[in-house]
Amino acid sequence: MLDQYTYIFAIGTFFALLDAFNNGANDVANAWATSVSSRSISYRQAMILGTIFEMVGAITVGARTAETIKNGIIPLDAFKGNAGVQMLAFTCALAGASTWVMWCTRHSAHVSSTYSLISAVAGVGVATAGARNVQWGWNDGKGLGAIFAGLGMAPAIAAGFGATIFMLIKLVVHLRKNPVPWAVFTSPFFFLIAGTVCTLSVVYKGSPKLGLNKKPPGYVAGVTMGTGAGVCALACLFFVPYVYAKVIKRDQSVRWFHVFKGPMLFFRQFQEGEVASVPNYAVVQEENLDEENKYHSGESAKSIDDNEVKQATVHEKSLAVAEGQQLTYKEQVAAGQAKLNARLLKKRGPMGWAMRTLRDNPMGAGEIYEFKNMKIMAKRLPAYIVCGALYGLHYDIHAAQTGIAGTPEGARMERVYSHAKKYPNEVEHTYSFVQILTACTASFAHGANDIGNSVGPWAVIYGAWKSGAAVKKNAEVDVWQLAVLSATISLGLITYGYNIMKVMGNKITYHSPSRGCSMEMGAAITVLVFSQFKLPVSTSMCITGATVGVGLCNGTYKAVNWQRVGLLVFSWIMTIPVAGTIAGVLMGIVLNAPHFT
Structure with a gap:
């Protein structure tokens, strides 16, 4: 006969999977909306690459952010060693967060799954141990004060990063009289940035099991810059000649597999006549x-x-x-x-x-x-x-x-x-390749950061069920748990992500590949900075802030749909009391319901 712990574990597992599914349908869909909105990548291609990089990021570097949600909000002594109460608390937190996010996703209302889960954990903390025992302050960067500080800081910082990168592209390329050659020959620099950031997230922030974060600073700098330089060199040898032949020489006979010919494409002879065409990246065709x-x-x-x-x-x-x-x-x-x-x-x-x-x-x-x-x-x-x-x-x-x-x-x-200037398709075509890499980097960063939303509470539930005792502070998160939940995140992205994606992207400001890669890189850098300090941060807030920052680079505030931005901010704020109340009330009812001993 199944005991009560097994029942709670089964219910908790269901809501952990549901929370991960909602994370994919809401937050991840919003992250990939930029690439799809810019027409750099199709929806189906985004699903494939999103699945791969979400899982890689979650499995390799996702364990560290789980500790903040798991141990930083409700002190473990509040459960007084009662494994059942601890399991029930985090089950109710997952139930409250997943219910709220699912309702919002169904109605195409974009909210942060990160802050939904954090608010829900705080709600069950109040119902379980009282408001005094919830870590409302900074608490060495793990309390609610530190986490919710990201509500204002993350979008602003992401806006700064995104605007900086796009202004660099604008000054170096877009404002030139003949921007196409500038776009082609400066593209390796942006591959350098993307490759460096992605490597930095693996090496410096790295998975605890790999121990890469304990390496000397010189080792970290060498590996990071070396990998970025390697990506840059590959772009110079293969990408630049390929785009040169297609965009500048307009060789209509060049195919994707010709990229492996490298510098020989500079001297490739082709028959005069029909020239190669590039895709139309205009939002309105x-x-x-x-x-x-x-x-x-x-x-x-x-x-x-x-x-x-x-x-x-x-x-x-x-x-x-x-x-x-x-x-x-x-x-x-x-x-x-x-x-x-x-x-x-x-x-x-x-x-x-x-x-x-x-x-x-x-x-x-x-x-x-x-x-x-x-x-x-x-x-x-x-x-x-x-x-x-x-x-x-x-x-x-x-x-x-x-x-x-x-x-x-x-x-x-x-x-x-x-109010947004439309740049030549030949220039945007060059950055469409860069945006694919930046999108993968952003997806990797999301998997590394937001997997902690679901795996943290689930790790507590699983650990208490397996041992029969309350989970200790340094309980380990198993790799298989990260793999299961990251796969569920990808499932949510593939099957239900369109419901959020259809109201994001171009709903805020005009998108194009050069703008999109700036937005994604700004968001990815911000997420990795916050993850380094073990602070769960909403990827959705970061990409939204970066989108607004890039939109303002058009030179006028009218290039941003402030109504949509206002609705997003309102939904973020409402998430805190609503998710917390749902989880707290549910915990209070179940914990104090009449029962037989």
């Missing part, structure tokens, strides 16, 4: 506007048929009136959703099958327990699962970010974009 005007929005959203959908663009961003009566906002959103669904119905593979199954098997009249409805539900359930897993990979992120034309949101985003 002008070539689609004519197609969008084919859609007559004066008709009801429900009247859209397949023939009309074929004539309309795949983007939802503009459903403006051609002539006649204009749709309401809800009708415009419904029309855009109908267009997306109609396109998915025609796809081959699992997603198309699932959408067609749901279309061809509608629920009948009566309650769900009617026998005919039970048979229909048996057919629909597998389709629901497939849609839930794959829908985000087919969602039009860019259309959702730019807003719907004819609505206040669409007009506001048009005004914001008008």
Whole structure:
């Protein structure tokens, strides 16, 4: 027969996994929104690279930040050696934090999973040991005072780092009369920065098991700068010749595998004629506007048929009136959703099958327990699962970010974009490669820092269940725990991350690859600085601060959507009392409920 400890461990494990899932769907999606918004990388490519670097960062350097949440807020003597109370406290903390973040993610409200968990831990601390025993002060950098200081410091510091990097790019490249050669030949320097920061996070902050953080400063500096210089050298030998051939010489015959030819590409002969093209990095793709005007929005959203959908663009961003009566906002959103669904119905593979199954098997009249409805539900359930897993990979992120034309949101985003200068696609194309590296660095930093949100409480629950006694201060976090939760974070990013990504990125300011890599590097540096001092910090707050900082580099405050920034700040502030109250009330009810001994 299972004892009460096993029951609590099972429930705690469930909420730890749910918290990690929400972390991926909320915080990680926000971190990758910059890359997707800049069109440097597709959503699917972001999912693959995000999964790899989140797991590597979490497993190799994620153990240290777990100690702050685990031991720095509630003193271990508050549990008086009672393993059951300790397990219950952190289970309720995970339940409160994950419930709040899940609700916010469902409604596309971006909040910090880091501060949700910290607030929840403080709430159960009050319910368990009283307000006096919660570490409200600095507590050698581990108390709530030190942690919540990051609420104001982290975005500001990230804004400074992001703005500094972008202004460097702007002065060195964008303001030149002929910026393309400058962009190509200075790109190794930015690979140097990205490689150095990523190496620094592994060596200097390193995993305790590796012991790299105990090496002499000279060793740390040598390895860090040596690796960064190596990345820079590889960029000079292979990346620069490849981009030179494609962007400056406009060699349309060059392919990605030609990068391995290195300097020989400088002397590569190619046939004159059609020149190589680079992607269009504009947020609003002008070539689609004519197609969008084919859609007559004066008709009801429900009247859209397949023939009309074929004539309309795949983007939802503009459903403006051609002539006649204009749709309401809800009708415009419904029309855009109908267009997306109609396109998915025609796809081959699992997603198309699932959408067609749901279309061809509608629920009948009566309650769900009617026998005919039970048979229909048996057919629909597998389709629901497939849609839930794959829908985000087919969602039009860019259309959702730019807003719907004819609505206040669409007009506001048009005004914001008008204050940001658009740089040549050839220049932005160069930085799209740099942004991939910076995005991976940011994802690595997130995995190293935010894995502590879920693994800290879960390590306490697992340790108390395994030993039958309250966990000691220096309890070790197992690598398998980091691996399981980092995989769950990646699952949340892949399946549900689009729900946050569609309201981030270009919703704050205009994005482009050169801007995006500056934002990501500014956020990554800030996260690593805070992690070095064992302070959990919200990656979302850092990338938001860096985004605002880069947006202000356009030369006017009008280039930033302050309404969205205000909503973000409001959601961050509300997270503290709401998550803390949910977890504290839950702990108080369970702890004081009548029970048999």
